[in-house]
Amino acid sequence: MERVLLVRYTEIHLKGLNRPYFERALVDNMKRALRGLEPKIEREHGRIYVRGVSEENFGEALDRLTRVFGIHSISPAAAVDKDWETVVSAALELMEPMVAEKPDSTFKVLARRSDKRYFMNSDAINKELGGRVLDRFPTLSVDVHKPEIKLSVEIRDMAYIYCDEIPGPAGMPTGTAGKASLLISGGIDSPVAGYMMAKRGLTLSAVHFYSYPYTSERARDKVVELTKLVSRYAGEIRLFLVPFTDIQMTIYEKCPSKETTVLMRRLMMRIAERIARSEGAMALITGESLGQVASQTLEALCVTNDAVDMPVFRPLIGFDKDEIMDIARRIGTYETSILPYEDCCTVFVPKHPVTKPKLDELRASEAAVDFSEMIEKAIENTELMIVR
Numbered sequence: 001m002e003r004v005l006l007v008r009y010t011e012i013h014l015k016g017l018n019r020p021y022f023e024r025a026l027v028d029n030m031k032r033a034l035r036g037l038e039p040k041i042e043r044e045h046g047r048i049y050v051r052g053v054s055e056e057n058f059g060e061a062l063d064r065l066t067r068v069f070g071i072h073s074i075s076p077a078a079a080v081d082k083d084w085e086t087v088v089s090a091a092l093e094l095m096e097p098m099v100a101e102k103p104d105s106t107f108k109v110l111a112r113r114s115d116k117r118y119f120m121n122s123d124a125i126n127k128e129l130g131g132r133v134l135d136r137f138p139t140l141s142v143d144v145h146k147p148e149i150k151l152s153v154e155i156r157d158m159a160y161i162y163c164d165e166i167p168g169p170a171g172m173p174t175g176t177a178g179k180a181s182l183l184i185s186g187g188i189d190s191p192v193a194g195y196m197m198a199k200r201g202l203t204l205s206a207v208h209f210y211s212y213p214y215t216s217e218r219a220r221d222k223v224v225e226l227t228k229l230v231s232r233y234a235g236e237i238r239l240f241l242v243p244f245t246d247i248q249m250t251i252y253e254k255c256p257s258k259e260t261t262v263l264m265r266r267l268m269m270r271i272a273e274r275i276a277r278s279e280g281a282m283a284l285i286t287g288e289s290l291g292q293v294a295s296q297t298l299e300a301l302c303v304t305n306d307a308v309d310m311p312v313f314r315p316l317i318g319f320d321k322d323e324i325m326d327i328a329r330r331i332g333t334y335e336t337s338i339l340p341y342e343d344c345c346t347v348f349v350p351k352h353p354v355t356k357p358k359l360d361e362l363r364a365s366e367a368a369v370d371f372s373e374m375i376e377k378a379i380e381n382t383e384l385m386i387v388r
């Protein structure tokens with residue numbers, strides 16, 4: 001008996017003539033995710049088979065695949081010769097531990113025959129195998145509508161037998177939709193925003209602004225760690241760390257205090273856009289959500305947008321904080337996001353920020369100070385980190 005991971009994929013089948021491109025990208029991403037586990041990956045008739053992973057690495061391979069976008073579900077299967085008695089004994093062996101755990105379970109056999117020359121059709125397999133299961137485990141009973149155990153048998157080049165179907169993350173294969181730059185802070189929202197856009201097939205790069213010594217080394221480490229957690233789904237991320245202290249201090253000293261947050265956001269966007277462009281990224285991504293804070297009112301978002309030409313993706317715009325937190329927990333970024341280290345936005349937050357900034361006024365405040373040299377210096381001193 002050989003152990004195989006049987007992978008089903010999602011929306012890709014909608015892509016018509018581009019389908020081979022999406023399939024190849026998915027297989028490449030799976031190879032990358034399984035690096036070091038020596039898998040043999042084969043694509044065939046709308047399925048992908050992962051073979052050759054050793055018994056001890058099997059669980060790890062399965063776990064990694066649950067984070068590859070484009071995968072709908074994964075079934076760890078036993079692949080055996082199609083000889084009928086071999087099929088039956090593999091199926092019984094697979095069910096043994098489940099029956100031991102709950103002897104009065106209900107079950108159903110779900111046969112599928114792609115090899116039309118096989119001597120039994122699907123119905124016959126269902127009946128025959130169902131009967132053999134009941135002979136061997138008489139405490140079980142059949143329930144064709146809501147079975148607790150679904151015993152699936154697929155007759156193809158070999159017979160594939162499995163009971164589990166573990167959900168994948170769905171979405172589109174990362175890298176099939178182009179590249180965008182994520183503005184990542186140490187908070188809860190931006191890592192989730194990055195996850196969501198990578199799920200739509202975007203390759204991510206990331207930009208983080210830090211204001212050392214007002215923000216600590218540990219705050220920066222936390223952002224690197226969050227980027228690493230996102231990269232478990234999104235693949236390698238080029239993270240740009242931008243020193244922002246001079247700009248922030250200048251805003252703080254020379255601009256109206258109620259406008260500092262929105263001005264800071266405009267300057268962040270400007271610098272992020274420059275970096276994004278140099279990276280071949282075509283859009284920016286932020287973790288903003290409508291009305292969450294003063295700088296995320298519609299007026300404030302318009303003023304922020306005005307600073308750049310690129311489209312700005314805000315996948316969380318219509319989400320409640322609770323919904324965002326749920327996703328953060330599910331993808332494993334929450335615990336790191338809630339570590340207490342200060343972000344530069346929180347350090348310099350004004351007491352009475354404008355909630356309805358006027359574009360003209362903000363433009364004027366910004367124009368009153370010459371930021372161009374500071375922007376150049378920040379970009380010059382930006383550090384690049386490859387996070388994987």
Ligand code: ATP
Pocket residue numbers: 182183184185186187188189190191207208209210268285286287288292293295343344345
């Ligand atoms: P988050 O939870 O992502 O920190 P937030 O609710 O705290 O978001 P803000 O602090 O207003 O909101 O930031 C809004 C968005 O601006 C963030 O989601 C992120 O995309 C970007 N951003 C904020 N601070 C930084 C930073 N220091 N570096 C890069 N991007 C930032």
Ligand code: MG
Pocket residue numbers: 185186187343345
């Ligand atoms: Mg924040």
